[in-house]
Amino acid sequence: MRARSEIDSIAESTLTDSGTDHSDISITVVAGGNDRIESVQLALKSAGAADVVLVHDAARALTPPEVFRRVVAAVRAGAEAVVPVLPMTDTVRRAETRPAVKSDRGTAVNDGPSAPEPRPEANGRQLVVESSAESDQELPTVEVLHGDLDRSRLRRVQTPQGFTASTLRRAHDKYEEDLASSGPGAVAATDDAGLVERLGVDVVAVDGDEEALKITYPLDLVLGEHIATMRDAEETKRSAEVAGRDDTMSAASEASDKAESEQGERR
Template identity: 45%
Template sequence: MIPAAGRGVRLGPGAPKALRGLGGTPMLIHAIRAMAASRAVSLVVVVAPPDGAPEVKHLLDEHALPERTDYLVVPGGETRQESVRLGIEALPEDVAVVLVHDAARPLVPVDTVDAVAAAVRDGAPAVVPALPLADTVKEVEPAATPGEPEPVLATPVRARLRAVQTPQGFDRETLERAHAEVAVDGEGDAGMVERLGRPVVVVPGHEEAFKVTRPLDLVLAEAVLARRRANDGF
């Protein structure tokens, strides 16, 4: 499932972030292709903006996608949580494993998708791909005014920290229960599963699964895509 109902204000005005071009192709299409490249994925559900489902369906029709995978576009809600819930409701009853992937992570390698799906199938209720942090992290008291000095409260042990990516994988029943019982606005899907008291495990992420949020991220994504095309004909 790919929730793609947000506007992505940090990339500036214009089209929603998921529809911004990357190498001449919308990021959403790259994200769909990345998920469909995994043989563990038989259906990709795209959750469109509430009034944008026809536009997204047209977009999918315009681009070549792997034919062995089915695709479904459903209208989303006003929040990401509501959009994910609507996406879950649209899944066929026989789907037992759900992967939730950010459209803004268009370059996630297929090996990462495979690893997440395999870990759920091996019995983990929730799985997140993640990377160790390169930088030291400080916990601070946020300043009342942006730009003011902020007092350091603590320095977490970096070896115990991970930067979380997507796709995140879930046993369907666990994900449905999390959205029904502990949904908190702004909380991620894995965070809601943690609130249920169910275990969440981490598998290795990949440096190319970064989130395209700011203009500099788009420059980096273009460079990664150009390298892939030069090396692999991607």
């Protein structure tokens, strides 16, 4: 963790990207807030007269530039909120937590279709049969799985999420109002698309990319390093083939939001 003063010092400076042909793009670093939503609000205040705003997860550092272009194109085509998505590849089931009871087989299982509804206080916590379960051991609760979800309708959500600036500002204003009238616990934390959906505005999908993975766990880093290595190899090969060709691909980062916004202004 960096000291707050150091972050503020970085935030005060305006970086200029001089290493590429995009040297007319300026990057403003803004110190983040106490949570994700507050950070977006602080960035929005610095976005000036931008008409398209992208919000990106820095952990999706390898997002191909094409994904950013698709999101921006869809906002410019008229969508107020745009999210890149991928199909669901895993088989998904819906879980229901039930108290375990004795079955006629003499051990702890569910009592079938007549079981009570899942208790609200279970609150989504994963309650499973413990790995140490032995025959005749009591199972206080079990998680019963239902195959009633249509996987073909499920989408994995990525970033950048794109918005018309006015829609995103309205969404955050409404969030603040809801927070003020209902208190912090009553308003569920969500992403920006979720805030916009509360306005009754449609959130539209564009194609995401498997390489836009969120690097969170050690195994994700293995994939990320592989993708980066593959890209370096491709770049080297291309550079050798087309000497002097300018094809630098800038890495996706939170700074790109601002860059895309600036491009929007110059339109």
